[in-house]
Amino acid sequence: xxxxxxxxxxxxxxxxxxxxxxxxxxxxxxxxxxxxxxxxxxxxxxxxxxxxxxxxxxxxxxxxxxxxxxxxxxxxxxxxxxxxxx
Ligand SMILES: [Mg+2]
Numbered sequence: 001x002x003x004x005x006x007x008x009x010x011x012x013x014x015x016x017x018x019x020x021x022x023x024x025x026x027x028x029x030x031x032x033x034x035x036x037x038x039x040x041x042x043x044x045x046x047x048x049x050x051x052x053x054x055x056x057x058x059x060x061x062x063x064x065x066x067x068x069x070x071x072x073x074x075x076x077x078x079x080x081x082x083x084x085x086x
Contacts, residue, residue, distance in 0.1 A: 023055040
Protein backbone atom coordinates (compact mmCIF):
# COMPACT_ATOMS: atom_id res chain seq x y z
CA UNK A 1 0.00 0.00 0.00
CA UNK A 2 2.71 2.48 -0.92
CA UNK A 3 1.02 5.54 -2.37
CA UNK A 4 2.20 7.04 -5.61
CA UNK A 5 2.84 10.71 -4.95
CA UNK A 6 3.68 13.71 -7.07
CA UNK A 7 7.35 14.65 -7.20
CA UNK A 8 8.32 17.12 -4.52
CA UNK A 9 5.68 15.89 -2.05
CA UNK A 10 6.81 13.98 1.04
CA UNK A 11 6.71 10.19 0.75
CA UNK A 12 3.71 8.60 2.41
CA UNK A 13 3.04 5.02 3.36
CA UNK A 14 -0.65 5.19 4.17
CA UNK A 15 0.18 4.16 7.74
CA UNK A 16 0.81 7.64 9.15
CA UNK A 17 -2.33 7.56 11.30
CA UNK A 18 -0.98 4.67 13.35
CA UNK A 19 2.60 5.87 13.60
CA UNK A 20 2.36 6.72 17.33
CA UNK A 21 1.53 3.10 18.21
CA UNK A 22 4.67 1.34 19.45
CA UNK A 23 3.59 -2.30 19.51
CA UNK A 24 0.91 -4.29 17.76
CA UNK A 25 -0.98 -7.48 18.59
CA UNK A 26 -3.04 -8.87 15.75
CA UNK A 27 -5.02 -11.95 15.01
CA UNK A 28 -3.75 -14.06 12.13
CA UNK A 29 -6.80 -15.78 10.66
CA UNK A 30 -9.31 -13.39 9.23
CA UNK A 31 -7.09 -10.37 9.80
CA UNK A 32 -3.84 -11.09 7.94
CA UNK A 33 -4.79 -14.23 6.09
CA UNK A 34 -7.94 -15.99 5.07
CA UNK A 35 -7.23 -19.65 4.40
CA UNK A 36 -4.32 -19.71 1.95
CA UNK A 37 -4.80 -16.09 0.88
CA UNK A 38 -3.05 -13.04 2.28
CA UNK A 39 -5.62 -10.34 2.93
CA UNK A 40 -4.89 -7.27 0.76
CA UNK A 41 -2.62 -4.81 2.55
CA UNK A 42 -1.42 -7.30 5.14
CA UNK A 43 1.99 -7.92 3.57
CA UNK A 44 2.57 -4.18 3.14
CA UNK A 45 1.59 -3.55 6.75
CA UNK A 46 3.92 -6.25 8.10
CA UNK A 47 6.73 -4.99 5.86
CA UNK A 48 6.13 -1.48 7.22
CA UNK A 49 6.21 -2.71 10.83
CA UNK A 50 9.49 -4.48 10.18
CA UNK A 51 11.03 -1.53 8.35
CA UNK A 52 10.07 0.70 11.29
CA UNK A 53 11.37 -1.81 13.86
CA UNK A 54 7.94 -1.81 15.49
CA UNK A 55 7.25 -4.64 17.89
CA UNK A 56 4.41 -6.94 16.86
CA UNK A 57 2.94 -10.32 17.64
CA UNK A 58 0.58 -12.32 15.47
CA UNK A 59 -1.85 -14.41 17.47
CA UNK A 60 -3.73 -17.54 16.57
CA UNK A 61 -5.68 -20.06 18.58
CA UNK A 62 -4.44 -22.88 16.35
CA UNK A 63 -2.64 -25.34 18.60
CA UNK A 64 -1.69 -27.74 15.81
CA UNK A 65 1.21 -25.77 14.30
CA UNK A 66 4.46 -24.55 15.82
CA UNK A 67 5.61 -20.98 15.21
CA UNK A 68 8.10 -22.34 12.65
CA UNK A 69 5.27 -24.21 10.89
CA UNK A 70 3.21 -21.03 10.79
CA UNK A 71 6.17 -19.00 9.57
CA UNK A 72 6.69 -21.43 6.68
CA UNK A 73 2.98 -21.44 5.87
CA UNK A 74 2.83 -17.66 5.82
CA UNK A 75 6.05 -17.33 3.78
CA UNK A 76 4.63 -19.76 1.24
CA UNK A 77 1.65 -17.51 0.64
CA UNK A 78 3.68 -14.29 0.65
CA UNK A 79 3.72 -13.02 4.22
CA UNK A 80 7.23 -12.65 5.59
CA UNK A 81 7.26 -12.76 9.41
CA UNK A 82 9.78 -14.13 11.88
CA UNK A 83 8.75 -17.19 13.89
CA UNK A 84 9.37 -15.15 17.04
CA UNK A 85 6.44 -12.93 16.06
CA UNK A 86 4.02 -15.85 15.98
MG1 LIG B 1 -9.48 -14.69 13.59
